[in-house]
Every structure is written in C-alpha cells, then in structure tokens.
Amino acid sequence: MKVRYLFIIAAAILVLMTSAPIYADNGPHGNYTATTDACAGCHRAHTAQGEELLVANTSYDLCLTCHGAAGSGADTNVADGVYMQRDNVVESPDEGVVNRGLRGGGFLNARMDTSWSFTVTSASVTSSHLWNDSSGVVWGSGSIGSGPGSSIKLSCVSCHDPHGGVGANNSATYRILRSTPAGSGNGTTVVSDENNKNYTIDDGSGKYFGQTYDTTLFSDMAYWCTECHDRYLAPADSGHTDSGDSVFAYRHISVGSGCGCHNLHGGPPPTGNPTYAHKPVSCLTCHVAHGTSATMYGNAGSVPWPDGSTLPSGDDRSALLRVDNRGTCQLCHNK
Ligand code: HEC
Ligand code: HEC
Ligand code: HEC
Ligand code: HEC
Ligand code: HEC
Ligand code: HEC
Structure with a gap:
C-alpha cells in the first residue's frame, strides 16, 4: 500500500515537473x-467618446487612464517608468518591486542609472518611441536597397493588442505584443511569454544593461522589432559581410550568439568583459523598448541619422540606449 502511494506521489511530482507552464495575459x-465584465472597462455600446466605441477620446488616452502617471487601474506606470502598488489587486507572487524601474524604461521619465554611478534617479527621458499616434520614420523598414525607411503613425496599440490572446489558439504572448505590429507589413513573429510576470528590472540600483530575459523570448524579440525595422536584423558575421544595402551595409550582430571561434572572424573578443561578452545578443541588449534617460555628448551625440540628417543631436540622439554615450559597447568589449 505504502509503496503504491509513494509511487503515485512520485508520478504526480513528475507530471508537475514536466508539464508545460501555463501562460496567461495579464490585467x-x-x-x-x-x-x-472586462469589455465594459474600455467600451460603451451607445455613449462612447472615441472611435472603436472607446470610453476615452483615443486608444492611448485610454491606456493612460490605467497605466499613466495619475492612473489608478494598473501597477505599471509607463509614463514615469516605475512599478507602483496602486490597483485594487494584491498579486501573489508579486509582479515587480515597488518604486523600481520598469523593464521598458518610461515614456516621460525613467528610473535608471545610465551613468553607472550606483545611484538611481528619476530623470526626463531623452528619447522614446512615439505613443500618441504621431508619425516618425521606421529606420530600416523595407527590403534591401529601399532607402533609410518610411514614415508610419505609432501608438500603444501599434505594438500591443489590448485584447491579448495573440498566440496560437488564443494563447498569451509576452506583454500582449501583436504578432504583426501595426504598420509593419505582413510578417508575423509570436513572442513567447515569460512564466511569472515580473515587470521590474533585476538590478535594484537601476542598471539596465545586463538585464536577463527568458532565452527564447530574448531572441524572438529581435525578430519582432525587425518586423518594423527590417534591415536591423543582423546574424553573426554581419559585421564583416556586406548586406548589399547602401545605408545598412555592415551591421553589428543583433540576434543570436557570436560565431564562438574567438575572434577568428570577428567572434566574441577574448579580451571582452566575461560577464557579458559571450551572452546572446538581441535588440534589448542595447536598447529599451519604451524610452531612456541616457545622455549623449561629443561623438555619441553627433552621429548622423540613417537619412544623413544631423538634427536633433546631443541627448536627443540617445536612441533608447541603456547606458550613456557608448557605455553599452564598453561593457561588453572592455577595450
Ligand atoms: C483594456 C481595454 C480594452 C478591453 C478590456 C477591451 N477592449 Fe476592445 N478595443 C480596445 C481598443 C483600444 C480598441 C482599438 C484598437 C485599435 O485601434 O487598434 C478595441 C477594439 C475593439 C474591436 C474592434 C477591432 C477589433 O480588434 O476587432 C472590437 C470588436 C472589440 N474591441 C471588442 C471587445 C470586446 C468584445 C471586449 C470584451 C471581451 C473588449 N473589446 C475588451 C480596448 C479594449
Ligand atoms: C482598466 C485599466 C486598464 C486599461 C484601460 C489598460 N490596462 Fe493594460 N493592464 C492593466 C492591468 C491591471 C494590468 C496588469 C499589470 C499591472 O497591474 O500593471 C495590465 C497589463 C498590461 C500589459 C502587460 C500584459 C502582460 O501580459 O504582461 C500591457 C502590455 C498593457 N497592460 C498595455 C495596455 C495598453 C496598450 C492599453 C491601452 C490600449 C492598456 N493596457 C489599457 C489595466 C489596464
Ligand atoms: C510598429 C513598428 C515598430 C516596432 C515593432 C518597433 N519600432 Fe522602433 N521605431 C518605430 C518608429 C515609427 C520609430 C520612429 C519614431 C519614434 O521615435 O518612435 C522608431 C524608432 C526607433 C528608435 C530610434 C528612437 C529615437 O528617438 O532615436 C530605436 C532605437 C528603435 N525604434 C528601436 C526599436 C526596438 C529595439 C524595437 C523592439 C523592441 C522596436 N524599435 C520596435 C517603429 C517601430
Ligand atoms: C514600439 C512598440 C511599443 C510601443 C509603441 C509601446 N510599447 Fe509597451 N512594450 C513594448 C515592448 C517590446 C515591451 C517589453 C519590454 C521589456 O520587457 O523589456 C513593452 C512593455 C510594456 C509594459 C510592461 C511594463 C514594462 O515597461 O516593461 C506595459 C504595461 C506597456 N508596455 C504598456 C504600453 C503603453 C500603455 C503604451 C503607450 C503609452 C506602450 N506600451 C507603447 C513595446 C511597445
Ligand atoms: C550592440 C548594441 C546594439 C544592438 C544589439 C542593437 N542596437 Fe540599435 N543602436 C545602437 C547604437 C549605439 C545606436 C546609435 C547609432 C549608432 O551608433 O549607429 C543605435 C541606433 C538604433 C536606431 C536609430 C537609428 C540609427 O541607426 O541611428 C534604431 C532604429 C535601432 N538602433 C534599432 C535596433 C534594432 C531593431 C535592433 C535589433 C534588431 C538593434 N537596434 C540592436 C546599438 C545597438
Ligand atoms: C552583448 C555584448 C556586446 C555589446 C553590448 C557590443 N558588442 Fe560588439 N560584438 C559582440 C559579439 C558577440 C561580436 C561578434 C559578432 C559575430 O560573431 O559576428 C561583436 C563584434 C563586434 C565587432 C567586430 C565586427 C566584425 O564582424 O568584425 C565590432 C567592431 C564591435 N563588436 C563593436 C561594438 C560597438 C561599437 C558596440 C557598441 C555600439 C558593441 N560592439 C557592443 C558583443 C557585443
């Protein structure tokens, strides 16, 4: 009898250990x-104030009623880039550390230690993705030889699907990211979800470089960003292989791992910082998704844009980077 019970318990544990994690969209x-009841939080049947029957004037106003600085319907304050405890749900386990920076940075302010000074401050962002339906150039959009990129309108719902269920059979994707971002063309990339939701960065002192992600989603993300920024997708060896494009000819690796043959063909430099040098690379290695407070001066602040224009420059040239100037390069290569 006892033996049989033990066997059943052991079998149950085995099932728990081997069964796939259950992912779910949040909020x-x-x-x-x-x-x-969820639809009524965002839609009205007869008295809507915005297109698509929304309770707010625009979809981004709607997002900010919960996720904005003065919002009260979500713990993630994306305006100030900080996690708070302010909605009426007590999560278990916690989904972030209160007062710590969000993984995406922020749209107006961000809580980052971009100067690697071991103090975290909340500072105005110097660059961010657009979020209010205004237009900007998606650098690198389109195929080889198609110029610097074309202009599209961008807002929260370009990237996120408010209804979730984006994966196969209505399954969750990471941060309800659309598999075909709006305005990107026809490609699809399903970004796999993480199991336990954690919205804040690992490092309590605000260092955004070296942030860890689930390995599969980290690599999915490079394919996802390049649904819009097509020609930034660069596998190993792209630093010494001409892509044939006149603007984006040679490109730093942006997906996967270096060739591993230790600098024979520009592989991971043997003199690099061992903490980071051999880690897989994705767009999120160097960039945040929403906005950064990193500052730029000298050479770093005067890099021309892909269309050759030189303005805006200085701090406005921070390009969503995780560290001031070219700290991102130095942290890996340690030159
Ligand atoms: C968190 C807010 C939110 C919730 C909750 C929500 N919606 Fe929406 N819904 C939106 C937004 C924002 C749009 C406009 C999206 C856009 O412009 O791309 C939209 C668009 C739509 C559309 C038209 C476009 C489409 O995706 O088909 C339908 C239909 C719709 N919602 C139905 C629903 C139903 C039914 C529910 C409840 C099951 C629901 N929504 C819950 C925010 C929400
Ligand atoms: C009624 C309040 C409300 C509205 C309106 C709302 N959200 Fe949320 N959202 C939440 C809550 C609650 C969560 C759970 C995490 C948290 O507490 O911040 C969440 C989570 C999310 C997440 C993370 C999802 C995940 O699975 O990890 C994203 C991304 C997001 N919202 C985007 C949006 C966008 C884009 C809009 C506008 C179209 C929007 N939200 C409108 C309440 C809201
Ligand atoms: C829906 C299409 C779309 C997706 C998806 C997208 N971007 Fe962008 N991106 C744009 C547009 C449009 C601009 C130009 C306007 C702006 O700054 O938002 C831009 C600008 C940028 C800039 C320059 C910002 C500046 O102010 O200097 C960087 C860096 C960037 N994107 C990186 C990324 C990364 C990394 C990802 C993936 C996490 C990503 N993008 C996903 C559309 C997109
Ligand atoms: C260019 C695409 C893009 C746009 C525009 C965008 N997001 Fe995001 N968002 C992302 C990506 C990618 C992540 C995941 C970032 C990470 O984990 O590093 C994310 C993460 C989030 C999260 C989780 C918390 C965090 O910071 O990691 C929330 C909530 C969210 N977005 C809401 C919004 C809202 C609200 C807007 C508009 C005000 C918006 N997003 C606009 C791509 C976008
Ligand atoms: C190794 C670090 C690194 C990686 C990885 C990386 N970037 Fe960048 N990115 C930069 C730097 C640095 C700049 C500033 C301009 C420059 O020096 O070329 C930049 C600038 C940009 C810009 C602004 C336009 C421009 O070229 O100046 C966009 C858009 C962009 N990156 C998108 C992406 C996307 C999408 C990915 C992933 C496919 C990615 N980046 C991966 C470092 C990186
Ligand atoms: C995550 C660590 C990491 C970061 C951050 C990083 N690199 Fe690299 N770098 C690599 C790896 C890995 C390779 C090898 C790529 C390959 O195998 O093709 C590489 C290759 C290079 C090469 C040689 C290219 C070739 O193919 O010959 C140069 C030059 C370079 N990086 C400069 C930079 C600069 C400049 C920055 C900042 C914008 C930077 N790196 C940021 C990891 C990194």
Whole structure:
C-alpha cells in the first residue's frame, strides 16, 4: 500500500515537473470568459467618446487612464517608468518591486542609472518611441536597397493588442505584443511569454544593461522589432559581410550568439568583459523598448541619422540606449 502511494506521489511530482507552464495575459487584456465584465472597462455600446466605441477620446488616452502617471487601474506606470502598488489587486507572487524601474524604461521619465554611478534617479527621458499616434520614420523598414525607411503613425496599440490572446489558439504572448505590429507589413513573429510576470528590472540600483530575459523570448524579440525595422536584423558575421544595402551595409550582430571561434572572424573578443561578452545578443541588449534617460555628448551625440540628417543631436540622439554615450559597447568589449 505504502509503496503504491509513494509511487503515485512520485508520478504526480513528475507530471508537475514536466508539464508545460501555463501562460496567461495579464490585467483586463484577455482570457475572457463567455460572460466577462472586462469589455465594459474600455467600451460603451451607445455613449462612447472615441472611435472603436472607446470610453476615452483615443486608444492611448485610454491606456493612460490605467497605466499613466495619475492612473489608478494598473501597477505599471509607463509614463514615469516605475512599478507602483496602486490597483485594487494584491498579486501573489508579486509582479515587480515597488518604486523600481520598469523593464521598458518610461515614456516621460525613467528610473535608471545610465551613468553607472550606483545611484538611481528619476530623470526626463531623452528619447522614446512615439505613443500618441504621431508619425516618425521606421529606420530600416523595407527590403534591401529601399532607402533609410518610411514614415508610419505609432501608438500603444501599434505594438500591443489590448485584447491579448495573440498566440496560437488564443494563447498569451509576452506583454500582449501583436504578432504583426501595426504598420509593419505582413510578417508575423509570436513572442513567447515569460512564466511569472515580473515587470521590474533585476538590478535594484537601476542598471539596465545586463538585464536577463527568458532565452527564447530574448531572441524572438529581435525578430519582432525587425518586423518594423527590417534591415536591423543582423546574424553573426554581419559585421564583416556586406548586406548589399547602401545605408545598412555592415551591421553589428543583433540576434543570436557570436560565431564562438574567438575572434577568428570577428567572434566574441577574448579580451571582452566575461560577464557579458559571450551572452546572446538581441535588440534589448542595447536598447529599451519604451524610452531612456541616457545622455549623449561629443561623438555619441553627433552621429548622423540613417537619412544623413544631423538634427536633433546631443541627448536627443540617445536612441533608447541603456547606458550613456557608448557605455553599452564598453561593457561588453572592455577595450
Ligand atoms: C483594456 C481595454 C480594452 C478591453 C478590456 C477591451 N477592449 Fe476592445 N478595443 C480596445 C481598443 C483600444 C480598441 C482599438 C484598437 C485599435 O485601434 O487598434 C478595441 C477594439 C475593439 C474591436 C474592434 C477591432 C477589433 O480588434 O476587432 C472590437 C470588436 C472589440 N474591441 C471588442 C471587445 C470586446 C468584445 C471586449 C470584451 C471581451 C473588449 N473589446 C475588451 C480596448 C479594449
Ligand atoms: C482598466 C485599466 C486598464 C486599461 C484601460 C489598460 N490596462 Fe493594460 N493592464 C492593466 C492591468 C491591471 C494590468 C496588469 C499589470 C499591472 O497591474 O500593471 C495590465 C497589463 C498590461 C500589459 C502587460 C500584459 C502582460 O501580459 O504582461 C500591457 C502590455 C498593457 N497592460 C498595455 C495596455 C495598453 C496598450 C492599453 C491601452 C490600449 C492598456 N493596457 C489599457 C489595466 C489596464
Ligand atoms: C510598429 C513598428 C515598430 C516596432 C515593432 C518597433 N519600432 Fe522602433 N521605431 C518605430 C518608429 C515609427 C520609430 C520612429 C519614431 C519614434 O521615435 O518612435 C522608431 C524608432 C526607433 C528608435 C530610434 C528612437 C529615437 O528617438 O532615436 C530605436 C532605437 C528603435 N525604434 C528601436 C526599436 C526596438 C529595439 C524595437 C523592439 C523592441 C522596436 N524599435 C520596435 C517603429 C517601430
Ligand atoms: C514600439 C512598440 C511599443 C510601443 C509603441 C509601446 N510599447 Fe509597451 N512594450 C513594448 C515592448 C517590446 C515591451 C517589453 C519590454 C521589456 O520587457 O523589456 C513593452 C512593455 C510594456 C509594459 C510592461 C511594463 C514594462 O515597461 O516593461 C506595459 C504595461 C506597456 N508596455 C504598456 C504600453 C503603453 C500603455 C503604451 C503607450 C503609452 C506602450 N506600451 C507603447 C513595446 C511597445
Ligand atoms: C550592440 C548594441 C546594439 C544592438 C544589439 C542593437 N542596437 Fe540599435 N543602436 C545602437 C547604437 C549605439 C545606436 C546609435 C547609432 C549608432 O551608433 O549607429 C543605435 C541606433 C538604433 C536606431 C536609430 C537609428 C540609427 O541607426 O541611428 C534604431 C532604429 C535601432 N538602433 C534599432 C535596433 C534594432 C531593431 C535592433 C535589433 C534588431 C538593434 N537596434 C540592436 C546599438 C545597438
Ligand atoms: C552583448 C555584448 C556586446 C555589446 C553590448 C557590443 N558588442 Fe560588439 N560584438 C559582440 C559579439 C558577440 C561580436 C561578434 C559578432 C559575430 O560573431 O559576428 C561583436 C563584434 C563586434 C565587432 C567586430 C565586427 C566584425 O564582424 O568584425 C565590432 C567592431 C564591435 N563588436 C563593436 C561594438 C560597438 C561599437 C558596440 C557598441 C555600439 C558593441 N560592439 C557592443 C558583443 C557585443
């Protein structure tokens, strides 16, 4: 009898250990039941104020009623780039550390130690993705030889699907990211979700460089960003292989790992910082997704844009980078 019980317990543990993790979209963004109340948080049938029957004037105003600085419907304050405890749900386990920077940085302010000074401050962002439906050039969009890129409108819902369920059979994707970002063309990339939600960065002193991500989603993310910024996708060896494009001819590796043959063909430099030099690379190695407070001067602040224009320059040239100037390069290569 006892032996049989032990066997059953052991079998149950084995099932728990080997069964796939259950991913779910968070907040009011999916997993809807047949009689869900969620729709009423964002839509009105007869008295809507915005297109698509929204309760707010625009979709981004709607997002900010919960996720903005003065919002109260979500713990993630994306305006100030900080995690707070302010909605009426007590999560278990916690989904972030209160007062710590969000992984995406912020749209107006960010809590980062971009100067590697071991103090975290909240500072105005110097660059961010657009979020209010205004237009900008998606650098590198389109195929080889198609110029610096074309202009599109960008807002929260370009990247995120408010209804979630973006993966196969309505399954969750990381941060409800659309598989085909709006305005990107026809490609699809499903970014796999992480298991436990954690919205804040690992490092309590605000260092954004070296942030860890689930390995699969980290690499998925490079393919996802390049649904819009097509020609920034650069596998190993792209630093010494001409892509054939006149603007984006030679490019730093932006997905996967270096060739591993230790600098024979420009592989991971043997003199590099061992903490980072051999880690897989993705766009999120060097960039945040929302906005950064990094500062730029001298050479770093005067790099021309891909269309050759030189303005804006200085801090405005911070390009969502995680560290001031070219700290991102130095942290890996340690020259
Ligand atoms: C968190 C806010 C939010 C919730 C909750 C929500 N929606 Fe939406 N919904 C939006 C936004 C924002 C848009 C406009 C999206 C855009 O402009 O791309 C939209 C668009 C739509 C559309 C038209 C475009 C499309 O995706 O088909 C339908 C239909 C819709 N919602 C139905 C629903 C239903 C039904 C529910 C409840 C099960 C629901 N929504 C819950 C925010 C929400
Ligand atoms: C009614 C309040 C409300 C509105 C409106 C709302 N959200 Fe959320 N959202 C939440 C809550 C609650 C969560 C759970 C995490 C948290 O507490 O911040 C969340 C989570 C998210 C996440 C993370 C999802 C995940 O699975 O990890 C994203 C991304 C997001 N929201 C984007 C948006 C966007 C874009 C809009 C506008 C179209 C929007 N939200 C509108 C309440 C809201
Ligand atoms: C829906 C299309 C779209 C997606 C997806 C997208 N971007 Fe962008 N990106 C744009 C547009 C449009 C601009 C120019 C306007 C702006 O600054 O937002 C831009 C600008 C940028 C800039 C320059 C910002 C500046 O002010 O200097 C960087 C860096 C960038 N994107 C990186 C990324 C990374 C990294 C990802 C993936 C996490 C990504 N993008 C995903 C559309 C997109
Ligand atoms: C260019 C695409 C893009 C746009 C525009 C965008 N997001 Fe995001 N967002 C992302 C990506 C990618 C992540 C994941 C970042 C990470 O984990 O490093 C993210 C993460 C988030 C999160 C989780 C917290 C965090 O900071 O990591 C929330 C909440 C969110 N976005 C809401 C919004 C809202 C609200 C807007 C508009 C005000 C918006 N996003 C605009 C791509 C975008
Ligand atoms: C090794 C670090 C690194 C990686 C990885 C990286 N970037 Fe960048 N990115 C930079 C730097 C540095 C700049 C500033 C301009 C420069 O020096 O070329 C920049 C600038 C940009 C810009 C602004 C336009 C420009 O070229 O100046 C966009 C858009 C961009 N990156 C997108 C991406 C995307 C998308 C990925 C992933 C496919 C990516 N980056 C991966 C370091 C990186
Ligand atoms: C995550 C660590 C990491 C960061 C950050 C990083 N690099 Fe690299 N770098 C690599 C790896 C790995 C390779 C090898 C790529 C390959 O195998 O093609 C490389 C290759 C290079 C090469 C040689 C290219 C070739 O193919 O000959 C140069 C030059 C270079 N990096 C400069 C930079 C600069 C400048 C920056 C900052 C914008 C930077 N790196 C940021 C890891 C990094």
